[in-house]
Amino acid sequence: MVRRRAPEKERREQILWAAFEVAARDGLAGLTVRAVAAEAQLSHALVLFHFGRKEHLLQELLGWLLATTSVFDVSEDVVGFPHALDRLYALLQQEMARLTHEPRHVRLFFEYWALGARHEPIRVRISAELERYRAAFRENMEELLLAEPATFAGITADGLAAVAVSLIQGCAMQAMNDPEHFDTDGYLVAARGIIGQLAAPVTPMNARNSSHS
C-alpha cells in the first residue's frame, strides 16, 4: 500500500534489527523470512530481495549479534585497577552484569552455538568468538601466573582463561532460565572467593594457615 523507498544500507539494518527481534522472541526456529518481514512491516519478497537467501540473513544476523553485543570494553573501568586480581574481578563482574542487561543477546548466542553443531560456517564463527573471549582473559591470567609460579606449576594461562569463561557461561546457563530461583549474588561471591584464594598476596592477615595450627 504505502510504499517508501529507502536506501539499501538503511533497509538492511532495519531488516536485521527486525530479524533480531524475531529471533530473540521466537528463537532461531521461529526466524522465518515471513516473520522478519512482518516485524519490519515489509513484504517477505523484499527481505529476500535484500538478502538473497534466508541463509545469508541468518549469517548476517550472527555478524550483527557479535558486532552489536558490547563485549569486553576492557578499556576504562577495568584498566584503572593496579593489581591483576582486581582487574580480573572487575572483568568478571562486568561480564556478569552484561548477562543480565543483554539477556536476549546472550541467549541468541547460545542458540547459534547449538546451531553451529550442524552448520560449519556458523560453528567457525562461534569458535572464533569464544577464542576471542578467552584471549581477553589470558593476558590477565599470565600476570597471575608470573606472580606465583610455584603455586601454579603446570597450569597454563589458556587453561585459566578457559575457566574464567566457564564461570561466565555457566552462570548464564544456570541463571537465565530460572532467575528467581538461582542466587546470582551468591554465585558471584563464591567465584570471587575462589579467585581470591588463587593469588591473594600472602600476608599474616589472610594467610590460610592462620586459622589452623
Next chain:
Amino acid sequence: MVRRRAPEKERREQILWAAFEVAARDGLAGLTVRAVAAEAQLSHALVLFHFGRKEHLLQELLGWLLATTSVFDVSEDVVGFPHALDRLYALLQQEMARLTHEPRHVRLFFEYWALGARHEPIRVRISAELERYRAAFRENMEELLLAEPATFAGITADGLAAVAVSLIQGCAMQAMNDPEHFDTDGYLVAARGIIGQLAAPVTPMNARNSSHS
C-alpha cells in the same frame, strides 16, 4: 508392506530411540515426526498413533534423555576417597569424562535448555535437572566450608556448587564445537589447580607461602 505387530511398550521405546538418533544427528529442528518414523522404519502415522502429538514425543524424549544419561553415579568410584577434596576431584573428572563419552546426550541437553526459553514445561524440567546437578556437589562443598570457615566467610555451599557446575558446562561449551583446538587437559589441570588452592590441607610441603618470604 511387511507388518509386524509389537506390544505398545516395545514400540514406544523403539520410537524414542529413533527420536534420539534423529535429534542427535539433525538437532531438535530436524526432529520431525516423519524423520523419526523413517529412522524407525515405520509409517509416520504410527508414531502419532503411539504419542498423540509431536509435543508429547518431544517431552518424552527429554524424559528419556534425563533418565538415560548416566548422571552422577556418585556411588562407587567417588565415595572411596576419604577427603572431600579428592571426592570433588573425582566428581569433576568423572563428569568431564562423561562429556566426551556421551557428547550427543550433552549436546541435546543444551538444545533443550535453549528450547526451554520459550517452552515452560521444558524449562521447568531443565531447571530441575540443573538443580539436581548442583545438589550432587553441594554436600561436598559443605564439607569444604566446614573445614575452613574463616577462609570462606560469606561463601555458601550453593554458590560453590553452582561454580562447580559451571566448570563442567563451560568446558563442554568451549570444547564440543572445537575439540581439536580446545585444550581439555589444560582446562582440567587449571580447574584442579584452582580447586586445590581452595582447601588443600596446609602442610609445609604445599603451603602457599613456602615460595615467598
Next chain:
DNA sequence: TTTGTTATTGACCGCTTGGTCAATATAGGT
C-alpha cells in the same frame, strides 16, 4: 516531461510439516 534504474509488491510454485481418518492386516480368546 520523458526516460531509465531500482526498490517494492502480490501472486504463484513446489515442498514439507503436523495431524486426521477410513481401510486393513494381525493377534488372541472363544
Next chain:
DNA sequence: ACCTATATTGACCAAGCGGTCAATAACAAA
C-alpha cells in the same frame, strides 16, 4: 473357524515454508 481388539498403513488435508517472477511504483537524471 469366527470374532473382537488394536496395531499399522496410505491417502489426504490445511498451513506454512523458502524462493521466483512479472508488474509496478518511486525516484534521479536527461
